[in-house]
Amino acid sequence: MEVEASKAAMSYTPVNQQPLASPPLGDRSVRMGCPYCGKLVVSQTTYQRGMLTYVASLVVGSLGGSLCCLCLIPCCSDDFKDVEHRCPACDGYFGTFKR
Numbered sequence: 001m002e003v004e005a006s007k008a009a010m011s012y013t014p015v016n017q018q019p020l021a022s023p024p025l026g027d028r029s030v031r032m033g034c035p036y037c038g039k040l041v042v043s044q045t046t047y048q049r050g051m052l053t054y055v056a057s058l059v060v061g062s063l064g065g066s067l068c069c070l071c072l073i074p075c076c077s078d079d080f081k082d083v084e085h086r087c088p089a090c091d092g093y094f095g096t097f098k099r
């Protein structure tokens with residue numbers, strides 16, 4: 001059928017375009033092409049405490065000075081923090097590495 005033939009011709013796309021492969025995000029900066037501004041950048045990393053950890057620290061800290069050692073534990077350890085990756089040029093959001 002002529003209709004089938006034209007459909008096949010339209011769906012054919014030459015494979016000459018490389019997909020923008022983003023490296024897996026870890027707890028360190030990665031060199032990658034920014035999907036927003038198109039520049040080759042080294043991602044800007046920001047350590048972020050999980051909301052639950054942050055709230056728990058506030059609650060425990062407000063209960064009394066005798067418990068302050070407990071609230072310091074989640075604050076000081078990077079093991080509890082997520083790492084957010086952003087573009088240093090346009091501030092585009094790449095993703096967050098979750099622990």
Ligand SMILES: [Zn+2]
Nearest residue numbers: 034037087090
């Ligand atoms: Zn960018």
